[in-house]
Amino acid sequence: MSSKFIAPTMAGLVLPHEEVSQGIDMNRDDPPKEFFVKESAFGAVDSSPPLIPIPVIDLSMLSTETELEKLRSALSTWGCFQAIGHGISSSFLDKVREMAKDFFLLPMEEKENCFREAYNNEGFGSDVVLSKGQVFDWCNRLFLMVFPENQRKVNFWPENPKDFGETLIEYTMNIRSVRDVVFKATAKSLNLEEDMFLKHFGEKSTMRIRVNFYPPCPRTDKVLGLKPHSDRSGVTVLLQDKEVEGLQVFKDNQWSRVPIIPHALIVNLGDQMEIMTNGVMKSPVHRVTTNAEHMRGSVAVLIEPDIEEEIGPVEGLVNEERPKMYKTVKNYGHFNYTCFQKGIVPIDAVKL
Numbered sequence: 001m002s003s004k005f006i007a008p009t010m011a012g013l014v015l016p017h018e019e020v021s022q023g024i025d026m027n028r029d030d031p032p033k034e035f036f037v038k039e040s041a042f043g044a045v046d047s048s049p050p051l052i053p054i055p056v057i058d059l060s061m062l063s064t065e066t067e068l069e070k071l072r073s074a075l076s077t078w079g080c081f082q083a084i085g086h087g088i089s090s091s092f093l094d095k096v097r098e099m100a101k102d103f104f105l106l107p108m109e110e111k112e113n114c115f116r117e118a119y120n121n122e123g124f125g126s127d128v129v130l131s132k133g134q135v136f137d138w139c140n141r142l143f144l145m146v147f148p149e150n151q152r153k154v155n156f157w158p159e160n161p162k163d164f165g166e167t168l169i170e171y172t173m174n175i176r177s178v179r180d181v182v183f184k185a186t187a188k189s190l191n192l193e194e195d196m197f198l199k200h201f202g203e204k205s206t207m208r209i210r211v212n213f214y215p216p217c218p219r220t221d222k223v224l225g226l227k228p229h230s231d232r233s234g235v236t237v238l239l240q241d242k243e244v245e246g247l248q249v250f251k252d253n254q255w256s257r258v259p260i261i262p263h264a265l266i267v268n269l270g271d272q273m274e275i276m277t278n279g280v281m282k283s284p285v286h287r288v289t290t291n292a293e294h295m296r297g298s299v300a301v302l303i304e305p306d307i308e309e310e311i312g313p314v315e316g317l318v319n320e321e322r323p324k325m326y327k328t329v330k331n332y333g334h335f336n337y338t339c340f341q342k343g344i345v346p347i348d349a350v351k352l
């Protein structure tokens, strides 16, 4: 029914939707007002708040009590950390970064083959338009299901760069091993059975990839690369740009810039892990600022439970002192999407 949309671009950015982009003077230097952030509980756009480093965890040391305790503390305060000792080579991480950049730098005619449909987020494009007055992100993304294999929509997969698909699959398989290590250690740090989270995520746990691309933006004071949000996933593993900063995490009522550690992967808990841990561990609110001179890229792998699995606080984390704080939900991804359409914060809607 809905056909692929062809939107004009501004400063190398595909604009969200024909309806939005119509009437915009493409020769102006300023981004359209639809990109200007509004006042919110998360304060103004500030691209240089304090650089308070998020914790660094060595995944190869998680067999020690000290590192396990650091993990528990990181996830119950920040909800995220920089993972080192993950076993993926720096050269392979660089290859993934290059592959993402090469795709975005292709001429628009080549990227058109991957354009998403108007109301579906799989494929390449800008924000899906969900409501009137929506503020748009200064970001284009390529969003693809990688696992389970039978759910891949290969018609959206780039044919160029040539080894895109192969690299993407290899990278996601590497991240699956990172997931297993993190889930087992997280369970252990909470005195739960080691396979607790892996079992709940199920055999058909999904892994989607979101390749984010932020072109330079002339109004860094008004426009965000990505608005404040917490991830809907169970856990997100993020490969940051090696040179251009932009990610910020909201903690204790203030934003902190996340420093670049070139070889690290950022592990970020999503809402579904906050629910499963009965709020012991956090799904942090984060955002991305823009940069006036440089483009920035990032590659996020979003790991979610099988949509048939019911997700709720796990046994062992609900007791008299800590009663059940979240409802049990199925297909949180869909629930999250409908909340956004109604302007509701998804995680708040499942709190008891």
Ligand SMILES: O=C(O)CCC(=O)C(=O)O
Pocket: 210, 212, 226, 231, 238, 240, 246, 247, 286, 288, 297, 298, 300
């Ligand atoms: O680009 C980044 O650093 C963050 C991306 C992100 O938060 C997301 O894709 O959900």
Ligand SMILES: [Fe+2]
Pocket: 229, 230, 231, 286
């Ligand atoms: Fe995110």
